[in-house]
Amino acid sequence: MPTISPELLEILVCPVSDCRAKLEQHGDRLVCTRCGLRYPIEQAWPVLIPELAEPPQDREA
16 A cells, blocks of 8 residues: 655645645545545646545445
8 A cells, every 4th residue: 555654744735725624644645634636646646636636435325
């Protein structure tokens, strides 16, 4: 499982303009603490593209 350094995680925020909340690492995803979007981590790099993010887990059908 790729791990994001604590220093980088400290400065990363959700790229959605109406959100901008902190992100937390949950496995191989970065999860927004506000909107819940889940951004994949690929080859140790976070993919912070809202169109490629997964919806919050509690909203999946």
